[in-house]
Amino acid sequence: MTSPDDKVEVRCPKCDHRLRFATKFFGRNGLCPLCGASFKIGPPEQKSQPPAVLDDKSEAWKISTYFRNPPPPKK
Numbered sequence: 225m226t227s228p229d230d231k232v233e234v235r236c237p238k239c240d241h242r243l244r245f246a247t248k249f250f251g252r253n254g255l256c257p258l259c260g261a262s263f264k265i266g267p268p269e270q271k272s273q274p275p276a277v278l279d280d281k282s283e284a285w286k287i288s289t290y291f292r293n294p295p296p297p298k299k
Contacts, residue, residue, distance in 0.1 A: 237263050 228248035235242055238261035245254065245265050254265040 232267060234265060236261055 230247050231244045236256040239259040241258045249265045
């Protein structure tokens with residue numbers, strides 16, 4: 225559980241400068257000291273995981289390769 229005095233790191237949406245705010249300031253407007261951008265203070269956004277890199281033996285790779293280079297028709 226978080227208390228109102230817990231600090232959270234937030235990044236400026238304009239210059240990406242890291243700032244720390246107490247959670248009690250969530251919902252208020254903040255001001256970046258570097259670029260002067262005004263933004264709403266809120267919890268940091270969850271960053272999505274990058275897609276997994278498929279190796280050459282993966283099932284998805286085999287299927288996509290098959291459709292790009294189908295075997296020659298049987299005679």
